Amino acid sequence: MRLKNISLSYGMRVFKALSEEPRVRIIHLLIQNKELCISDLEHILDFTQTKTSRHLAYLKNAGLVGSHRVDQWTFYYILDEAIDIIGQIFKFIQKDANLIHDQEIYEILRSNRELAINKIENNPYR
Secondary structure (H helix, E strand, O other): OOOOOOOHHHHHHHHHHOOOHHHHHHHHHHHHHOEEEHHHHHHHHOOOHHHHHHHHHHHHHOOOEEEEEEOOEEEEEEOHHHHHHHHHHHOOOOOOHHHHHHHHHHHHHHHHHHHHHHHHHOOOOO
């Protein structure tokens, strides 16, 4: 469900949630990559698990981020209701050097993961 209008209180929660750089960086990565697990976010942003969890909890409480579990991993994603407003805000900051660098690190992480999976799957001694 997409929002057509937002209330003042929801708008205030959105802006408060985006008032700290770590949360903006997390949201940007989630926009670019649809969903990420906490360990990926920790690695990309070079944050501790505690710091990453605290910021994700803030984003969840603000109504911007949702999560789902797969085995022992929890994956985070932008809620459908928040995509439009977040998209509008990020149009203005998408070329920020820090945000671009975060995405480059993710691309390297994903590439390394794909190489490792391919190597395991093609191992003749398995």
